[in-house]
Amino acid sequence: MAGSDQEHTARQSASTRERLLESATRLFGERGIEATSLRALTDAAGSNIAAVNYHFGSKEGLLRAVVDQTMRAVNDERALRLDELESAARPMSIAALVRAFVEPGIGLVEGHGHRGSDVARFIGRVMSEPDARVRQIFAEQVEPVEGRYLAAFGRALPDLDEDGVRFVYTSMLGLLSVHQSGSFTTLWAPEEGSGTAASGLGIVDRERLVAFITGGILATLTARATTVP
Amino acid sequence: MAGSDQEHTARQSASTRERLLESATRLFGERGIEATSLRALTDAAGSNIAAVNYHFGSKEGLLRAVVDQTMRAVNDERALRLDELESAARPMSIAALVRAFVEPGIGLVEGHGHRGSDVARFIGRVMSEPDARVRQIFAEQVEPVEGRYLAAFGRALPDLDEDGVRFVYTSMLGLLSVHQSGSFTTLWAPEEGSGTAASGLGIVDRERLVAFITGGILATLTARATTVP
DNA sequence: AGTCGTTTCAAACGATCGTTTCAATCGACT
DNA sequence: AGTCGATTGAAACGATCGTTTGAAACGACT
Numbered sequence: 001m002a003g004s005d006q007e008h009t010a011r012q013s014a015s016t017r018e019r020l021l022e023s024a025t026r027l028f029g030e031r032g033i034e035a036t037s038l039r040a041l042t043d044a045a046g047s048n049i050a051a052v053n054y055h056f057g058s059k060e061g062l063l064r065a066v067v068d069q070t071m072r073a074v075n076d077e078r079a080l081r082l083d084e085l086e087s088a089a090r091p092m093s094i095a096a097l098v099r100a101f102v103e104p105g106i107g108l109v110e111g112h113g114h115r116g117s118d119v120a121r122f123i124g125r126v127m128s129e130p131d132a133r134v135r136q137i138f139a140e141q142v143e144p145v146e147g148r149y150l151a152a153f154g155r156a157l158p159d160l161d162e163d164g165v166r167f168v169y170t171s172m173l174g175l176l177s178v179h180q181s182g183s184f185t186t187l188w189a190p191e192e193g194s195g196t197a198a199s200g201l202g203i204v205d206r207e208r209l210v211a212f213i214t215g216g217i218l219a220t221l222t223a224r225a226t227t228v229p
Numbered sequence: 230m231a232g233s234d235q236e237h238t239a240r241q242s243a244s245t246r247e248r249l250l251e252s253a254t255r256l257f258g259e260r261g262i263e264a265t266s267l268r269a270l271t272d273a274a275g276s277n278i279a280a281v282n283y284h285f286g287s288k289e290g291l292l293r294a295v296v297d298q299t300m301r302a303v304n305d306e307r308a309l310r311l312d313e314l315e316s317a318a319r320p321m322s323i324a325a326l327v328r329a330f331v332e333p334g335i336g337l338v339e340g341h342g343h344r345g346s347d348v349a350r351f352i353g354r355v356m357s358e359p360d361a362r363v364r365q366i367f368a369e370q371v372e373p374v375e376g377r378y379l380a381a382f383g384r385a386l387p388d389l390d391e392d393g394v395r396f397v398y399t400s401m402l403g404l405l406s407v408h409q410s411g412s413f414t415t416l417w418a419p420e421e422g423s424g425t426a427a428s429g430l431g432i433v434d435r436e437r438l439v440a441f442i443t444g445g446i447l448a449t450l451t452a453r454a455t456t457v458p
Numbered sequence: 459a460g461t462c463g464t465t466t467c468a469a470a471c472g473a474t475c476g477t478t479t480c481a482a483t484c485g486a487c488t
Numbered sequence: 489a490g491t492c493g494a495t496t497g498a499a500a501c502g503a504t505c506g507t508t509t510g511a512a513a514c515g516a517c518t
Contacts, residue, residue: 016495032359034264038476048497050478055495059476128357128412130261167437170413171404178403183357185399208396212445219444220437245465267506277467279508284465288506 017055019045022115024066029122029181033063033134064137067126070108070119071141077104078145082152092156095214098172101149102213105176106206117182124181127173159221168217175213179205246284248274251344253295258351258410262292262363293366296355299337299348300370306333307374311381321385324443327401330378331442334405335435346411353410356402388450397446404442408434 014022023045027036038059042049056062081100085092108120126138154165178184243251252274256265267288271278285291310329314321337349355367383394407413 030359032263034261035359037474039474049476050498051496053477125359128407128410130259130264130354130412163434164437166414167434168441170407171441173413174403174407175400178357178399178406181357183359184402185395205392205396208393208449211448211451212397212400215448216441216445218448219440222440266504268504278506279468280466282507 016045016047016051020047020052020055020062021066021069022118024062025070025115025122026118028063028066029118029120029125032125033129034131060133060137063134066122067137067141070123071138074104074108074123075142075145077107078149082145082148086152092152094156094217095210097149097152097156098213098217099210101172102176102210103206105180106209108180120180121182124177124179124183127177128181128183157217157221164220168220171216172213175209179209245274245276245280249276249281249284249291250295250298251347253291254299254344254351255347257292257295258347258354261354262358263360289362289366292363295351296366296370299352300367303333303337303352304371304374306336307378311374311377315381321381323385323446324439326378326381326385327442327446328439330401331405331439332435334409335438337409349409350411353406353408353412356406357410357412386446386450393449397449400445401442404438408438 020042023041024036027041027044038049038052042051045051052059052062056065078101081104085096085100105120105123108116108123112119126134129135129138150165150169153169154160154162157165157168160168249271252270253265256270256273267278267281271280274280281288281291285294307330310333314325314329334349334352337345337352341348355363358364358367379394379398382398383389383391386394386397389397
């Protein structure tokens, strides 16, 4: 195997706690949470297994800390953007609502510097995690803000029943998760091993994503009239 | 715990091999592949651990068999539908192309009877699996047909560059995966344990999904002109 | 009845997981 | 220098994983 002795890409200058958070964000996002062992994680951080228990209590505690660190800024900006929309001139535009929700998520890439794609991929991965406990940890963090957005979508889409609103909202979450985690990009770019894979979403994709979601929602309203070429 | 002694929901009349495939389809889809142990799987099938190795060689062999069994019909129908579209009057409608790809996936629910939702959830889960080997097993199965669809989308969207085509195709796959696996439905319906959770996608959702994807693709073409309310 | 190939079962194997323990090390303060 | 709390390190714990083994049970055929 072409393996180097020390794989810890986390910068040595940071504290052990910070290096553990960085490595956890990257490896949880790349390999999945359950598939990432604490040993591989602490090796990447240049640390020891016991450090996880000392700083975070357990693997779940570390996961909670990563979710908290990565989602706090997104949640706050989403709440702020919704505040602005709700205090502005009615009625609320679907496009503006989608943009207010999506852009803080995509904005992670720029917000965290070179770690941005790691953070985005981590969040995308957590959202599609099968394990119920993992998803509940995530849900506890985002539920207040997401509940507000779900209600806002319901008000902005009065012609849609409750199932319809949940459908478009789920679709938005799913598209965000897929493009953030870069899950399917490996299908046509099977370059494995290279640590810098998937440099994150660019400006072009951000505009494309907002346009796709908005167009999809609007098309859902008119339902069966989508047989246009 | 309110656990019954025998949990094997797989019908006892079927052969061991078939019961293993049924339980694997259900549990892999519900809990994820790596999170499903062979012991939990064989318990649900009312069988023994060694039976997996006897009939399928290994856990990966069982996974390959499940992927093959569940995807064969979908692949064949997708290829057939694309044949029909390509031999019909040009140009190819985006809506028709989306429908030809999506409906065989959704059609799994009806195709497999009461196991339909299990099959759909399994496929949706495999598509979003972090493990590279799992995704490659899936990719090997669907690559020929998906390659044809990717090329067809490129021809049907001549104004979109290669990245744009991959973007909309990835979006379609992601939406299909999310709605098939029912990943996010547990966010607003945290009813756990009940085995019959998520009864699958209905007709309404199928039409909504086709409309959403088609509308999203068309909106991506016009790009920045999506500031309509 | 007896034989053979197929299938199932209980038990054990080595590996790896998350967690715990306890001594060694470090930095600040008297 | 010496003391104490904070942090790190190496080693071991029990549990669980996928896999393997060898014998028992089964059905079909002579």
